[in-house]
Amino acid sequence: MSLGYALRRIVEEYPLARLDPPAGHPLASIIRRGAPGELRTALVPIDGPFLVKGSPGRGSKWAAIPWIAVFDPAITTSATRGYYLVYLFPAHREAVHLSLAQGTVAAIREHGPAACAHLRASGAALRARLADFAAALPNATITLGSVGELPEGYEAAHILGQTYDLRALGDERRLHRDLATAVAAYRALKARGGLDPPRSRGGA
Template identity: 30%
Template sequence: MSLRDLLIRVSEVFEPEGKASSDLPGQALLLGVKERQDLPWPQGCTALGYGGQGNASRTPWIGVFDPTINEKPGEGLYLAYIYRSDLRAVTLTLQQGITSLTDTYGKGARLHRYLTAQAEKLRGALHPTLADKWRDELDLLVETKYWRARSYEKANVAARRYELASMPSDEALAEDLKEGVQLLRDAAAADRLLFQVPRSSEPALEYPKHDHGGDDNLGGFQPRSSRGYSVVIKGGTADRRQEHEALLARFALHARACEYEASNRGVHPRDLVLRHRKHPGQDWLVEAKTVLPGREYLAGREAVGQLFEYCHVHYTLRGKPTPHLIALFTHDIGDYADYLETLGIASIWERPDGWGGSSLAADWRLTT
């Protein structure tokens, strides 16, 4: 049975009323997912189906798990094909486990606020180009009394919805699932980097308090999510996007894949310091900047000023070896990268398919 056939078949035979009995065809189909060998789950992933416990679920689902991240739907992060209550649509969603949170947050508004806040933070750490393709709404068409289904809606980090009457091909479903697994792994890494204690094998990112960057026009302002926000500064109000922390988290993971260690523990106000086991005693000093359309030069100027200042204050005056300098950007800065190279500063920017950069960045094997 193909994945497309399975998703359609469940919608045709599932019984949303009554008991969750394995004698019923819909329940049996879902329970059998775990043992099936003919479904195209990505390498290393497992799956299981859920049709309810005791009573049938209004919103049955098929979960897809990466065992290196999580194998329990009640906690952690996982993917799930969750059916709308009318069984006319199914959504592939990157989910946060909810059951383990109910003792702390209950099953109502407090839980929903927590899940929504966490989803916003995780969403901001995903690769922007890929995340933009996964912005479908998860609306399961359920009444308030169905707390679990309502919590699924709030726990959604990223989603692709399919109408059962016009299901895409198996090839398209497989490609979407592959993207979903990448989002799952990125979100899990961000979860550990941003909200939990990092594992010993992962880059250690520790985001500073509200005084990051020293005394400047932002005063005590502290960003709280990856959504757009406004800050009042001398001379007016500027709209900004809090991409800075998310960019650093993604780049730290990339640097780790390139065999660097990434840390900002004890390096404040510097953004990030890279080190490489083959070059003991040598730092790569990273300053990250959000690039506004048409104002690439401003991001470049700011990076130059801060990199040189931090190099002088934290290295030269302390008699430490001069670090290599990296300006990290959310977007390509065009010809300005050539100028930075003349100053000995490498430029690196995020692309839809990876990381671009100047010749220095390529020499340091930090581009893809």
């Protein structure tokens, strides 16, 4: 199995898999272990450390939007807070988004109904901070095709990234190249202040 093949299986099989319970389902295993394993292999040439996790949902429910994430443990070890890289699988089209994203659940807890507006405003400021990556990671917005607090939060939390259709997932070299670029953007954001707002010129 390769990274592209693992991602493609999730894209193609997830809609039908959701008709069955996730417990013991082979696709749930691919999301939790198979695809993260391929992603860890793709990250080997890039100096770490990285924590990689995949989630098909919790308990007896599939997630509306499954994900495979890469965390820098010095920033966060959870998709709920901080910022991280994540592959998100839209519900409405055969594609996958690679996203540099902000933690959604923490924003919802802190800002309540205003969380999406806060995340979009923050994302715009962070994109400006990473303007040198805009050409290589051109997607300023993503759509996930699912209504709900978390899917809509994921959309709002996006900073920049790439989208792949099924054909693009066959280009393993491109996937690895884009992953390396996304990791570079992740590290650049860390070096440039992370989620902290920029200091004013007259600030200490």
